[in-house]
Amino acid sequence: MAKVDLNQMYANLSKIGQSIPSVMKAFEELHVSAVGNGALSAKEKELIALGIGVAVHCSYCIADHVNSCLKAGATRDEIMEVLGVAILMGGGPAAAYATEAVQVLEDAGK
Structure with a gap:
């Protein structure tokens, strides 16, 4: 499994x-609005985003959202449970991508 380079992605x-500043500005504003605290906490929303990233097989999303989950205070156990739900919803391919989240956790010392 190749490690994704989040710095290169950014x-x-x-x-x-x-090249398309209005699109990316709108996307950034959407991101900030979508993951901010509301009826669900920012941590809960980041956990959801991680689960979706695993289910849709997005390596960059997985790495980014594991880091965001940790920054928001998520525990390894919470992240692992999210991976379980993602595997339920995404089957075998999601299980394979869940291993990327585990690697990011281990790289972070969690």
Whole structure:
């Protein structure tokens, strides 16, 4: 499994933003609004985003949202339970992508 380079992803997103600034500004505002505290906490929303990232097989999403989950105070046990739900919803392919989340956790010392 190749480790994703989030710094390169962010750099490339910045390049996209230079070409289509209104789209990327709107996307960033959507992201901030969607994951902020509300009826669900920011932590809960990041856990949901991680589960979706696993289910749709997005390696960058998995790495980014594991880190965001940890920053929001999620525990390893909470993240592992999210991976279980993602596997339920996504089957075998989701199980394979869940291993990427485990690797990010281990790289973070969790």
